[in-house]
Amino acid sequence: MNSLTAIQEKHTASAQAIAFDYQFYYFMCLALDLRHGDKVGFEVKDDVHIDLKDGTTILFQAKHTVSTKADGTLENLTTLDVDLWKTLNIWVDMIKADESILQDHCFYLVTNKGEGNNEFIESHILFKTNSDIDKIIDLLKELKNKTQNNEVKSCIKNILSIRRKKMKLFFSRLSIETNIDDIIDRIKFKIYEHCRQKDLIDAIFESLSSNMNVAKYLDTKDRKKFEITFEDFNNRFGKCFRVAFEKKPLPKRTYPINLPDNLEEQTFVKQLLDIGEITSGDPLIIEYTTQMLQAMNHLADWTEKNLILPTEMDEFQKEAILKWRNEFQAKYRQIRRQVNSGSSIEDLEMDIQNLGLQLIDFLRKENLAIAEDALGIELSNGHYYALSDKPEIGWHYDWEQKYKLV
Structure with missing residues (x-):
């Protein structure tokens, strides 16, 4: 030193x-x-x-x-x-x-x-x-x-x-x-x-x-x-x-998507084909499938990382389905009366398809929220496609007979 x-x-x-x-x-x-x-x-x-x-x-x-x-x-x-x-x-x-x-x-x-x-x-x-x-x-x-x-x-x-x-x-x-x-x-x-x-x-x-x-x-x-x-x-x-207690937005990202081999075999696609919203081979099928998988990946990631609570997830699902159910009941009220009066679903098919399109158009405008955090239109649409793929919801008046019981 x-x-x-x-x-x-x-x-x-x-x-x-x-x-x-x-x-x-x-x-x-x-x-x-x-x-x-x-x-x-x-x-x-x-x-x-x-x-x-x-x-x-x-x-x-x-x-x-x-x-x-x-x-x-x-x-x-x-x-x-x-x-x-x-x-x-x-x-x-x-x-x-x-x-x-x-x-x-x-x-x-x-x-x-x-x-x-x-x-x-x-x-x-x-x-x-x-x-x-x-x-x-x-x-x-x-x-x-x-x-x-x-x-x-x-x-x-x-x-x-x-x-x-x-x-x-x-x-x-x-x-x-x-x-x-x-x-x-x-x-x-x-x-x-x-x-x-x-x-x-x-x-x-x-x-x-x-x-x-x-x-x-x-x-x-x-x-x-x-x-x-x-x-x-x-x-x-x-x-x-x-x-630690401030509300922070849920993180959003673009996940890599692996599309299924047969896109048109997906239940949600069949439901959209059924009401004439898309036709076979429509490029929109890829877009809708991507939106659905992005929504599913986001919800799975947020749940796995404990960014949303199980109770928040349950409330989110219930809210989304309730919005669909309320609008479904409103759109098909007249069809239900006609069916109850003896009209056949086949005779009402054209009206049902038009109402199904109105139903999905209405829900595509919904910006769903989970834990007070808005998903945005794209993920909200994707979530509705995922619900209809399970299927927990549908667009056609007779969707349960066509898809849920299969």
């Missing part, structure tokens, strides 16, 4: 900056879990704190490292790690200033460092089981005498200076979490729990982190405490989630 590089590195603070970001991302994580009556704060009572509805306050110290071991993994929170003892020392100073905080405060040390073989953490875990404070006190005395680091020695000495009863209560309210290095992934998972749409997670994360950082800057600049209640989060940052 040359002298210029050494000077530059001395006056930059990338490790400190990422440590600060780590604290802020942990704050975001807590903000996403807020419940009615809770309040989370950043750099107010501690690195991060949360005031719960029940009156409990949880203080968080978030410690981040970029240092790695020889194998490339992050360094461990060792037994005599200065971050560990400086953190505990801060909280002990708080207790000495006001012992009453032990009644309604909890203390959380969160770090991306690994745990390794940390004697204090092991001893603390055992204490949580048996409440034997004497073993922790013995370990603290041993570590104070063992360390060559004067800062660590001073911190341990300060911890040992509080009364035994207070120390026991403090350690019962202490929690230490290591290996918390996936903080951004945790935030994104919580966002996913809110929006339920994986493809929107990154967009919401970027919007939320950006807006919360700006809010932090402006509140700090105005000498305000950066604290967020459940209601604040909804009011100030709820718009960041709007993309």
Whole structure:
């Protein structure tokens, strides 16, 4: 390392900056879990704190490292790690200033460092089981005498200076979490729990982190405490989630179409031939078949990708068929009376064909909608061709006898 590089590195603070970001991302994580009556704060009572509805306050110290071991993994929170003892020392100073905080405060040390073989953490875990404070006190005395680091020695000495009863209560309210290095992934998972749409997670994360950082800057600049209640989060940052709930048009594309070998054997084509809308060999058969297959492909794709709900699909089908049925009843009301009076369908064929043409002309003007999204005339026409191909609808007065019962 040359002298210029050494000077530059001395006056930059990338490790400190990422440590600060780590604290802020942990704050975001807590903000996403807020419940009615809770309040989370950043750099107010501690690195991060949360005031719960029940009156409990949880203080968080978030410690981040970029240092790695020889194998490339992050360094461990060792037994005599200065971050560990400086953190505990801060909280002990708080207790000495006001012992009453032990009644309604909890203390959380969160770090991306690994745990390794940390004697204090092991001893603390055992204490949580048996409440034997004497073993922790013995370990603290041993570590104070063992360390060559004067800062660590001073911190341990300060911890040992509080009364035994207070120390026991403090350690019962202490929690230490290591290996918390996936903080951004945790935030994104919580966002996913809110929006339920994986493809929107990154967009919401970027919007939320950006807006919360700006809010932090402006509140700090105005000498305000950066604290967020459940209601604040909804009011100030709820718009960041709007993309997940805004109505978006269903995606439309042109699918490659494989036409069937015998176009005129399709039921919907037979129905159109029957009323004289087309004739055999008509090039419109290819156009209508393409429209039908495009409509079928779109609906299948939207359903498969969960862009429309099964209930929305059912409602769409019912609405389309109801429009056909209402117009069918209106067009053929007089024909029905004549048939009921004894006229034969064969004698009425010319009138039936004309009414069938009027019926399909009417429905070709319909712009069907699914999930409040209009399909457009081409896909709407294609959907009616698909319904008549099943067949669930028809154009001829006697279409059920001719096609549905075959």
